Amino acid sequence: MACVVSIIPGDGIGPAVVSSARKVLEALSEVYGFKLSFVEALAGDAAKRDFGEPMPKDSLDKIRSSDACLKGPVGETAKDVIVFLRQKLDLYANIRPFKTLPRVSTKWRDVDFVVVRENTEDLYKCVEDVGEEYAVALMVLTKKACTRIAKVAFQIAENRRRKVTVVHKGNVLRSFELFRAAALNVAKSYPSVSVEEMLVDNAAYQLVVNPQRFDVILTTNMFGDILSDEAAGIVGSLGLAYSANIGDGFGLFEPVHGTAPDIDPSYANPLAQVMASKMMLEWLGSTKGNASMLEAANGLENAVLSLLEEGEALTPDLGGRATTEEVTRRLVDMLLKGRGTSRRPVVY
Numbered sequence: 001m002a003c004v005v006s007i008i009p010g011d012g013i014g015p016a017v018v019s020s021a022r023k024v025l026e027a028l029s030e031v032y033g034f035k036l037s038f039v040e041a042l043a044g045d046a047a048k049r050d051f052g053e054p055m056p057k058d059s060l061d062k063i064r065s066s067d068a069c070l071k072g073p074v075g076e077t078a079k080d081v082i083v084f085l086r087q088k089l090d091l092y093a094n095i096r097p098f099k100t101l102p103r104v105s106t107k108w109r110d111v112d113f114v115v116v117r118e119n120t121e122d123l124y125k126c127v128e129d130v131g132e133e134y135a136v137a138l139m140v141l142t143k144k145a146c147t148r149i150a151k152v153a154f155q156i157a158e159n160r161r162r163k164v165t166v167v168h169k170g171n172v173l174r175s176f177e178l179f180r181a182a183a184l185n186v187a188k189s190y191p192s193v194s195v196e197e198m199l200v201d202n203a204a205y206q207l208v209v210n211p212q213r214f215d216v217i218l219t220t221n222m223f224g225d226i227l228s229d230e231a232a233g234i235v236g237s238l239g240l241a242y243s244a245n246i247g248d249g250f251g252l253f254e255p256v257h258g259t260a261p262d263i264d265p266s267y268a269n270p271l272a273q274v275m276a277s278k279m280m281l282e283w284l285g286s287t288k289g290n291a292s293m294l295e296a297a298n299g300l301e302n303a304v305l306s307l308l309e310e311g312e313a314l315t316p317d318l319g320g321r322a323t324t325e326e327v328t329r330r331l332v333d334m335l336l337k338g339r340g341t342s343r344r345p346v347v348y
């Protein structure tokens with residue numbers, strides 16, 4: 001039976017990169033023999049313009065009744081779409097892998113870490129009071145949310161280099177003690193994983209001077225948001241940074257980047273959106289027990305690595321001159337010709 005994927009094309013470069021990811025998924029389903037059906041769920045600035053609301057009920061219904069959602073970036077209405085969906089669907093784990101990649105120009109080599117960001121609370125709970133003379137935003141942390149995100153981080157670390165860095169700002173705000181204590185308590189159940197604590201300002205610095213020291217970074221919502229963009233710069237481009245928003249029964253997959261209003265959409269790097277769809281296949285493959293989706297995810301990652309190694313179809317953010325469409329064609333071509341062969345297991 002086909003898995004239903006709801007698709008949010010988004011705004012700005014969104015429709016271009018989402019269309020690319022969809023073509024790649026169609027090629028993969030042909031090569032690896034699994035079935036996906038797509039349903040469009042319009043949301044974002046365009047939806048607000050056309051239907052009067054950024055997250056129409058019809059779109060929410062489509063997303064809810066799908067097996068997973070592949071989301072493009074949305075613009076000024078991001079809060080009403082992605083922050084809303086993370087809370088409404090309780091997608092509490094935001095998982096963001098960062099790796100240095102072949103031929104992508106950066107200052108570092110052998111960087112490989114994952115940011116695990118709590119996705120439903122903190123200042124992004126958006127409990128605010130803004131007046132003429134003051135503005136207040138409430139930072140909300142609960143033991144339940146801190147504990148469940150810590151479990152995700154330690155589980156991921158168990159399958160990697162077994163180190164978790166708990167990032168907070170407990171020297172200034174007592175509230176972070178709840179997060180810190182929950183993480184250290186969860187750590188007791190994972191004796192093979194080493195744990196360290198780091199204040200967020202130092203984490204921002206260490207990311208720039210010594211990113212190889214990190215394996216899994218566990219942090220709260222807003223810190224995770226900011227550190228992720230810094231991490232994307234460290235591995236070469238926001239156009240390569242992808243993420244999963246996962247809850248107990250649903251997953252939404254998107255690039256880390258926004259709508260990139262400063263570039264021509266036909267030159268947007270589609271690889272972050274494409275790799276978000278790789279994470280979606282991994283999640284669908286493991287939750288639905290579909291081995292061909294897992295193989296396809298591995299094949300896709302290897303095809304992306306081959307594309308980067310080859311260096312012929314790269315967008316301007318990676319120093320190339322190719323359009324989004326040209327990158328997509330090259331990737332699809334590689335997949336259809338079997339260049340995405342198995343190289344190593346997928347572990348994020």
Ligand code: NAI
Binds near residue numbers: 075240257262269
């Ligand atoms: P941005 O991520 O859109 O852009 C930051 C920089 O990265 C820009 O120079 C841009 O050209 C570049 N960039 C991003 N993606 C790229 C790609 N695929 N290929 C090549 N270059 C790329 O961040 P910004 O400018 O702060 O936000 C723009 C809009 O996006 C805002 O309206 C914001 O609300 C929205 N946004 C939405 C998000 C979401 O839907 N999850 C996440 C972040 C921002």
